[in-house]
Amino acid sequence: MDYLTFFCGVLTGIVLFVIIKDVTMRLLSDKTSIPSLLRKHFRGKSVDDVCISERRFPARVRADIQRAIDAMKNEGVEILASVGVQNENIYHGMTLAGAMQGSNPLSSVSPEYETVDIGGEAPVRVVKNGFWMLRYQGEALGMLVSRMLHPCSPPSVNLHVQSCNTPAGTAAAESLLEKLESAIQSAPSYRGKILSLEDAGDEYSGAVAGIRVHKLREVEREQIILPDSTLKLLERNVIQFTKNRAQLANFGQSTRKGLLFYGPPGTGKTHTIHFLTRALEGHTTLIISAEQVQHLADYMTLARLLQPSVVVLEDVDLIARDREHLQTPGQESLLNKLLNEMDGLKEDAAILFILTTNRPEALEGALASRPGRVDQAIEFPLPDEEGRAKLVELYSQGMRLSEDSVAEIVRRTEGVSAAFIKELMRRSVQFHLEHNGTDTVSREDVDNALDEMLFHGGKLNLKLLGATSRIGYQSVES
Incomplete structure (x- = not known):
């Protein structure tokens, strides 16, 4: 055999190998492509013989989308096959129309999952x-379900359903979409829970990525230590108001309400909100921190979806300051957005706004004085003598205090917040443990704790602990 014959044989072998490999890959690719599966499923019908219906949902409700899909088999839907989907071009969204026309190749792959925590229950x-x-x-x-990521808009989940382009086929597709949409709108994963929105990891887009479910500490009615006048306002404007919503609507009255909780730091505003989240049965609570006001529109979309709901905006003075003190157009835009959302709700919206502030004097007049935005302001004052005694009893559970110790605490803590007394109880126990005392926390332990909190940190320490700057000096004089 000469070299030329050998070389031709090798070259022929290589060419045949490449051709066979190419044909094999094409066949394998065709078997696993979404268009090939669709042609087989629809028995070779052309693009003109089919039609596609579409729905789009916020990506943050993807847990409910999945639960609705999982429940299809209970709605008379027969699932013949299901696969994961891969797009060759990650920068283009997935569409069945693009796949059928060849402009947006889609291939079947093993399903890829992510776990979504819905709080308390098993993750989805x-x-x-x-x-x-x-x-x-x-x-x-x-049916194709795909995530759509775009740098200029919040992520979404697109749902495409392809059917025969006949009245029966179109009706079946629309009926299925309506069932899925109804199940998603019921929002079983999040209804009645305490929620906030998560920011996407991509800080450039600033898009809302998902929902975080919170489990706040349990606060009972007996743990709300406030003046009788404050308790009556809370009972009438929150508890009774929500109970009477249906009757109010029958009389043609609005079922939405705006409340402003105001008072010095540490007086129980957040503590009371924790109680209300348990007391208002069946309500979904949305907690908006000041830095998340940029997502107010997204929060309001959820509030309407999950009615009856409570929207809590803490430290509202950070964005709702008097217009004369706003420094940038962006700040005024956030304020206007808040006012528009509160004023633009329908009268039958079962939404309760609770705004909190430590500085009511800094609030924008349009927010604080216009009915329909804030309907009732509720003051959370510093506790009086009776309140301080109840707070000592509340926060001393698990320890024994002598009667003279309780009396001394009440006498020396005029002008402090509830948070101050809570910390005082903890610090008294700490001194007690350091001295290896008996079962009873002594007067000396209490005195040491009071002295440390009142005198050993200066005025700043008093302010941080929730006390007026004059308390230490009053204690010295007494």
Whole structure:
């Protein structure tokens, strides 16, 4: 055998190998492509013989989208097959129309899941991008669920359903979408819980990525130590108001309400909100911190979806200051957005706004004085003598205090907040443990704790602990 013959043989072998490999890859690719699955499912119908219906949902409700999909089999939907989906171009969204026309190739892959925590219950395993071949009402349907990520808009989940372009096929597709949409709108994953929105990891987009479920500490009615006048306002304007919503609506009265909780730091505003989240049964609570006001529109979308709901905006003075003190157009924009959302709700909206502030004097007049935005201001004052005695009893549970120790605490703590007394109890126990005392916290332990808190940190320490700057000097004089 000469070298030329050998070389031709090797070259021929290489060419045949490349051709066979290319044909094999094409066949394998065709078998696993979404268009090939659709053609098989729809028995070779062309693009003109099918139609596609679409719905789009915020990505943050993807747990409820997945739960609605998982429940399809209980709604008379036969699931013939389901696969994961991969897009060759990650910068383009997935669409069935693009896949059928060849402009947006989609391939079937193993399903890829992410776990979404919905608080307390088992987390939901959510398919990132998936394709289902279905039969519903006697019609063949193809369904694509895909995540849409865009730097200029919040992430969304797109749901496409393909059917035969016939009255029966279109009706089946629309019926399925309506069932899914209804299940998603019921929002079983988040209704009645305490929520806030998470920011996306991509700080450039600033898009809302998901929902965080909170579990606040449990606060009972007996643990709310406030003056009788404050308790009556809370009872009438919150508890009784929500109980009477249906009757108010029958009389043509608005079922939405705005409340302003104001008072010095540490007087129980947040503590009371924790109680209300338990007392208002069936309500969903949305907690908005000052830095998240930029997502107010997203919060309000959730508030309307999850009615009856409570929208809590803490430290509202940070964005609702008097217009004369606003420094940038952006600050005024946030303020206007808040006012518009509060004023623009329908009269039958079952939404309760609770705004909190330590500085009511700094609030914008349009927010603080216009009815329909804030309907009732409720003051949380520093505790009086009776209140301080109740607070000592509340925060001394688990320890024994002598009667003269209680009396001394009440006498020396005029002008302090509830938070001050809570810390005083903890610090008294700490001194007690350091001295290896008996079961009873002694008067000396209390005196040491009071002295440290009142005198050993200066005026700044008093302010941090929630006390007026004059308390230490009054104690010295007494």
